Amino acid sequence: MTELRGIDITVPTRRRAHWGSRALKALCWLSGLVTVGVLLWIVVYICVRGIPHLKPSMFEVKYTSKNVSMFPAIVNTLTMTALSLLFSVPLGVFGGIYLAEYARPGSRLVRVIRVTAETLAGIPSIIYALFGMLAFVVTLGMGNSILAGALTLGIMTLPLILRQTEESLLAVPMSYREGSFGLGAGKLRTTVRIVLPVAMPGILAAVLLSIGRISGETAALIYTSGTVARVAGLTQSGRTLAVHLFQLQQEGRYVDEAFAVAVVLLVIVLLMNYLSSLIARKLTRKG
Amino acid sequence: MRGLFLASACVCVLAVGVICVFLFANGLPFFRAYSPVAFVSGTEWAPLRDVFGILPMIVGSFYVTFGALLLGAPVGILTAILMSRFASRPVVRFMKPAVALLAGIPSVVYGFFGMIVLVPFVRHAFGGTGKSVLVASILLAIMILPTIIQTAEAAISAVPGSYYEGSLALGATHEGSVFRAVVPAARPGIVSGLVLGIGRAIGETTAIIMVAGNNPRMPGDILKGVRTLTVNVLMEMGYAADLHRESLIATGVVLFVIVLAINFLFSFINRRRVQQ
Known part of the structure; x- marks a missing residue:
């Protein structure tokens, strides 16, 4: 692109663009400003109103209606994230390995898996909420629990990890595999010891993105892991940080505390996204 | 190991498969007790009297989605054009992560922001309660922006350089070449970005519930409140029982079918693009 623009500048008799084109170009810049402006507006506004209310009392171990502590919610978010990833990462990575290394490219099965992964990625979280409630909470009798919520979110983040793993594996040059085969390694050893480590940054980026999605999820959790404000065991109901924010907002009495929660949530999610894109960018620069 | 991977x-x-089975097995029995036609075409939602008409919610869902697209599509597409053809490299290096961050903000934070900032603003500026189609559409537009920008930007950047060069060689300016040759060539990709955005908008729950007023009446003008299909499920599931509960699952089924149809449309567009 830059070289092309270079050509443009060196054309000796450069005509001025038609006024309509110039107006459209101005609109492009305006739109870009709007996009970045909206992001800054949201982030800055929430930080300005939230950070002054980040008091130590909000991190006390026990939640009471007086301290409105978000500590239990933070712990639950960590449990929820770890448990969800425990389901989705092995399944997603193994599935991705199958699609990239073992399956015949373009076979019927691969097509079906790809279409269903796409479908899964497009299902709204409220549908996951209904499914999680009907399947895990009611039918399997888990009740409102961290486990039920984590299973639901595990399925939700599965397509993301599966597809990213597949893409990262496919991006590994063939010569790596050939070299490994040439030295006498088998298929499994080649995949696990040679190809997978090279693809690791891509998979890690997907995992970080999933962490961001899990910590930010609300709708799918309200009727699966529930809304109780305490540090919950796996079979107990407990609210995550995002659900905590939602509940505070619904109760309507804790606007300042809600802002403080929003800051913490924003920091977690944006950090995960930033790390993910950092890794992804490194990856593309290398490749 | 191969078996495990498979x-x-x-x-x-x-x-x-399991999601379909659970949704349909729990949602379809409702239609034995209640006519499907009355369900999707009824304009009154009164669970206490066993009257379940979700037409206001269907219309509401499409209403806010359309509004979001109306506001978000131009901004998104133009931003994508800017990023791929006009902006200098440092600007792009700044904008790409910004767009990614916009995609990363959780919907509950968007909803909270909308409730605290946008709702009072609309209330002061235009009257009414402020919880309205307008605010829901603005918020959804912001939320689908990154989806539209990322897809459209990839599509525009993927247009072969020869299109642009050919246009320049024929005497067009840089701007003219971009708008007349490059962008039209990227149209299928841009459209699929819009369809993805529609899918996100129609499935959004948490952000809308905070800013849309949620009254189950036929939506009126853009300053009146609205309830979407998603909100209907989330709001009432907590206390619903029996037929009412089944009606909410059936609402989910209707939403699911709409989303599947949009997904199908998306893959159809994509396949045609690949064939081209």
């Missing part, structure tokens, strides 16, 4: 890959297929 089994893991098939979990996706299994998951879609």
Whole structure:
């Protein structure tokens, strides 16, 4: 692109663009400003109103209606994230390995898996909420629990990890595999010891993105892991940080505390996204 | 190990199957007790009297989605054009992560922001309660921006350089070449970005519930409140029982079918693009 623009500048008799084109170009810049402006507006506004209310009392171990502590919610978010990833990462990575290394490219099965992964990625979280409630909470009798919520979110983040793993594996040059085969390694050893480590940054980026999605999820959790404000065991109901924010907002009495929660949530999610894109960018620069 | 890998890959297929089974098995019995036609075409929602008409919610869902697209599509597409053809490299290096961050903000934070900032603003500026189609549409537009920008930007950047060069060689300016040659060539990709955005908007729950007023009446003008299909499920599931509860699951089924149709449309567009 830059070289092309270079050509443009060196054309000796450069005509001025038609006024309509110039107006459209101005609109492009305006739109870009709007996009970045909206992001800054949201982030800055929430930080300005939230950070002054980040008091130590909000991190006390026990939640009471007086301290409105978000500590239990933070712990639950960590449990929820770890448990969800425990389901989705092995399944997603193994599935991705199958699609990239073992399956015949373009076979019927691969097509079906790809279409269903796409479908899964497009299902709204409220549908996951209904499914999680009907399947895990009611039918399997888990009740409102961290486990039920984590299973639901595990399925939700599965397509993301599966597809990213597949893409990262496919991006590994063939010569790596050939070299490994040439030295006498088998298929499994080649995949696990040679190809997978090279693809690791891509998979890690997907995992970080999933962490961001899990910590930010609300709708799918309200009727699966529930809304109780305490540090919950796996079979107990407990609210995550995002659900905590939602509940505070619904109760309507804790606007300042809600802002403080929003800051913490924003920091977690944006950090995960930033790390993910950092890794992804490194990856593309290398490749 | 091959078997383990294969089994893991098939979990996706299994998951879609199980989700369908659970939704339809729990949602369809409702239609034995209540006519499906009355359900989707009824304009009154009164669970206490066993009257379940979700037409206001269907219309509401499409209403806010359309509004979001109306506001978000131009901004998104123009931003994508800017990023791929006009902006200098440092600007792009700044904007790409910004767009990614916009995609990363959780919907509950968007909803909270909308409730605290946008709702009072609309209330002061235009009257009414402020919880309205307008605010829901603005918020959704912001939320689908990154989806539209990322897809459209990839599509525009993927247009072969020869299109641009050919246009320049024929005497067009840089701007003219971009708008007349490059962008039209990227149209299928841009459209698929819009369809993805529609899918996100129609499935959004948490952000809308905070800013849309949620009254189950036929939506009026853009300053009146609205309830979407998603909100209907989330709001009432907590206390619903019996037929009412089944009606909410059936609402989910209707939403699911709409989303599947949009997904299908998306893959159809994509396939045609690949064939081209």
